[in-house]
Amino acid sequence: MIHLHGVHKTYAGAQPLHVLKGIDLDIAEGELVSIMGASGSGKSTLLNILGILDDYDEGEYRLAGTLIKGLSETRAAEYRNRMIGFIFQSFNLIGFKTAVENVELPLFYQGVSRRKRHQMAMEELEKMGLTDWATHYPNEMSGGQRQRVAIARALVTRPQIILADEPTGALDSKTGVDVMELLKRLNREEKITMIIVTHDPNVASQTNRIIRIKDGVIEG
Amino acid sequence: MIELIAEIWQTARRNKLRTSLTGFAVAWGIFMLIVLLGAGNGLINAQQENNDRYVDNSMMVFGGMTSKAYGGLQEGRDIQLDNNDLAITQTRFSQNVDKAGAILYASGVTISVGENYVSSSLRGVYPMDQEINKKEIVAGRFINDIDIRDQRKVLIIPENQARELVPHNPRSLNGKTVKVGDLAFTVIGIEKEDKSRMSTEVTVPFTTLQTIYNYGNRVGRINFTFHGLATEQENEAFEKRYRATVNRQHQAAPDDEDAIWIWNRFTQAMQMAKGMNIIRTALWVIGLFTLLSGIVGVSNIMLITVRERTREFGIRKAIGASPMNILRIIIVESIIVTGFFGYIGMLLGFGANLYMDATLGSKPIETGLFTTTVFVNPTVGLGTCLGVTIVLIIAGTIAGLMPALKAARIRPIEALRAE
Ligand SMILES: Nc1ncnc2c1ncn2[C@@H]1O[C@H](COP(=O)(O)OP(=O)(O)OP(=O)(O)O)[C@@H](O)[C@H]1O
Ligand SMILES: [Mg+2]
Numbered sequence A: 001m002i003h004l005h006g007v008h009k010t011y012a013g014a015q016p017l018h019v020l021k022g023i024d025l026d027i028a029e030g031e032l033v034s035i036m037g038a039s040g041s042g043k044s045t046l047l048n049i050l051g052i053l054d055d056y057d058e059g060e061y062r063l064a065g066t067l068i069k070g071l072s073e074t075r076a077a078e079y080r081n082r083m084i085g086f087i088f089q090s091f092n093l094i095g096f097k098t099a100v101e102n103v104e105l106p107l108f109y110q111g112v113s114r115r116k117r118h119q120m121a122m123e124e125l126e127k128m129g130l131t132d133w134a135t136h137y138p139n140e141m142s143g144g145q146r147q148r149v150a151i152a153r154a155l156v157t158r159p160q161i162i163l164a165d166e167p168t169g170a171l172d173s174k175t176g177v178d179v180m181e182l183l184k185r186l187n188r189e190e191k192i193t194m195i196i197v198t199h200d201p202n203v204a205s206q207t208n209r210i211i212r213i214k215d216g217v218i219e220g
Numbered sequence B: 001m002i003e004l005i006a007e008i009w010q011t012a013r014r015n016k017l018r019t020s021l022t023g024f025a026v027a028w029g030i031f032m033l034i035v036l037l038g039a040g041n042g043l044i045n046a047q048q049e050n051n052d053r054y055v056d057n058s059m060m061v062f063g064g065m066t067s068k069a070y071g072g073l074q075e076g077r078d079i080q081l082d083n084n085d086l087a088i089t090q091t092r093f094s095q096n097v098d099k100a101g102a103i104l105y106a107s108g109v110t111i112s113v114g115e116n117y118v119s120s121s122l123r124g125v126y127p128m129d130q131e132i133n134k135k136e137i138v139a140g141r142f143i144n145d146i147d148i149r150d151q152r153k154v155l156i157i158p159e160n161q162a163r164e165l166v167p168h169n170p171r172s173l174n175g176k177t178v179k180v181g182d183l184a185f186t187v188i189g190i191e192k193e194d195k196s197r198m199s200t201e202v203t204v205p206f207t208t209l210q211t212i213y214n215y216g217n218r219v220g221r222i223n224f225t226f227h228g229l230a231t232e233q234e235n236e237a238f239e240k241r242y243r244a245t246v247n248r249q250h251q252a253a254p255d256d257e258d259a260i261w262i263w264n265r266f267t268q269a270m271q272m273a274k275g276m277n278i279i280r281t282a283l284w285v286i287g288l289f290t291l292l293s294g295i296v297g298v299s300n301i302m303l304i305t306v307r308e309r310t311r312e313f314g315i316r317k318a319i320g321a322s323p324m325n326i327l328r329i330i331i332v333e334s335i336i337v338t339g340f341f342g343y344i345g346m347l348l349g350f351g352a353n354l355y356m357d358a359t360l361g362s363k364p365i366e367t368g369l370f371t372t373t374v375f376v377n378p379t380v381g382l383g384t385c386l387g388v389t390i391v392l393i394i395a396g397t398i399a400g401l402m403p404a405l406k407a408a409r410i411r412p413i414e415a416l417r418a419e
Helices: A043-050 A073-083 A099-110 A114-127 A143-155 A173-190 A201-205 B002-014 B016-051 B083-092 B145-150 B159-165 B206-212 B232-249 B265-308 B310-318 B323-359 B382-408 B412-417
Strands: A002-011 A017-027 A032-037 A058-063 A084-087 A161-165 A193-197 A209-214 B058-063 B097-113 B116-125 B137-140 B154-158 B177-180 B183-191 B201-205 B221-226 B260-264 B364-366 B371-373
Touching: A002 A043, A017 A043, A032 A043, A032 A173, A032 A201, A043 A058, A043 A161, A043 A193, A073 A084, A073 A099, A073 B310, A073 B323, A084 A143, A099 A114, A099 A143, A114 A143, A143 A173, A161 A173, A173 A193, B002 B016, B002 B323, B016 B265, B016 B323, B016 B382, B058 B232, B058 B265, B083 B097, B083 B221, B083 B232, B097 B159, B097 B206, B116 B159, B116 B206, B145 B206, B154 B159, B154 B177, B159 B183, B201 B206, B232 B260, B232 B265, B260 B265, B265 B310, B265 B323, B265 B382, B310 B323, B310 B412, B323 B382
Parallel strands: A032 A193, A032 A209, A084 A161, A161 A193, B116 B201, B154 B183
Antiparallel strands: A002 A017, A002 A058, B058 B221, B058 B260, B097 B116, B097 B177, B097 B221, B137 B183, B154 B201, B177 B183, B364 B371
């Protein structure tokens, strides 16, 4: 599903920062992997490249067989929309939209009709056990509920991969465990490939494989 | 589109005060534009109404005073137009001249019926005068060729003067005999009174007046309608030829511009139309400049909005919004804000125009001698509304363009990092 070979990334600036120094990585369909490493080691950078949110300088990245390199913004947006679901540490819901409107948004950009969109979003919320919260705004919900809305939004387009950057980082440990259970179940039942960046060894230990980044390369 | 508008409504509601403050500038701009155009139209319409009183394609010729010595004669000679000039006008210029006539005046006459009398003046004209000056006859008829040939003592009296003579039934004066000074005249027509002119002139056959008042062969002024002179150049060429011909009859230099005066209503109307267009354009320019400050305001607000919404746009892009999607949100929002407040301004402008219409419009102003209207229907038409709508859409697009491009360029990783 994911194939990275010799990927380099340098942040330009007054003092250019060479963050990724030749990443080789293969992730198969249906895998549940975690990425660990010290703060500043480049985990988010790698995840952004995987999510086509950022470009890389050297090497190659194939997602489901497609070479992802130097795409136009419009093209990148389309790929993100159809193939990738994002889950962020800080949820990144849109504050002035209700839960269900947030979940509908990726479908809106796919051009799905209003009614269909609403129906699909409601189904997804139902799976998350949030039917009663559909018309609530994010600031009326707890952290765990918000993260579940975000997960519903990531899943509603049936993406091939889910990329999660510290999905439990802003949650208390009990809620964190619930969210992890949810992600594991989705991986198991819907066979969605998942890549989770985390600092938490407990989270990492629940995944099939742990990838460790150090000094810009993958260890081991 | 509906969804886009719903979305924009959601966001606009969050910034009511700010949006209204900016919107005010736009509303004010459009308000000014509409009021200015309305006032301009009022003036133009009033002018037009004045012009419509006459037939456009006519000229009037007056005798003047020579300004050049010519053929052994000194300058500064008075020129009097005479029957010969009138005949020449009709015969030598028949290619362009339709009907030629002349006008003579006699003032200080008293018209009486029994005990009632009214002081008036006489205006001797040819039948074609009715067409040129658009005289409206409410009873009876106008002067005809037989009146002219036989020098009949007949007259047409304005209704207001007829009322002085027969207070209760002015139109019954038609067909009656009245005394003009010591002479008996038959009333053959009642003319509608014209509030914009002193309606104290009684119309009589030209030849009658010329004879009674011993004008000899003098004709006062000559007037005629013409055809086949479409452009300003053609008109000028005609005037030059005409002037040369008539001047020669009076031993004046053919190119002496002061020997006779020619007043061409056609070229005057043409120049007037040109002037009106200039006024109209100027009003648009002023209005648009007023609107410009509104555009700048909206643009600024949209920039602030974009900055505040950076993160939101980053999220949208991360989950699949293309730069075009983002661009459209901002442009449409800008157009809607501009359009909404623009239309408020437009409605207020209409209100102001209606108020103007009610207070000044069509309301005659008494000058003592005659009455005139400064404003006639000072409003704007549907065409202007359409024009303003287009202006608003363009203005909104311009105002939104910079902020929209900025928003479209937002990179999701930067936006998501900005916590
Ligand atoms: N846009 C950027 N421009 C310049 N430097 C950047 C940029 N993004 C990240 N960096 C730098 O690159 C390095 C790697 O950052 P990254 O966010 O990938 O680390 P991380 O492993 O996710 O750390 P953390 O665990 O704290 O989230 C850091 O030193 C960071 O300061
Ligand atoms: Mg990170």
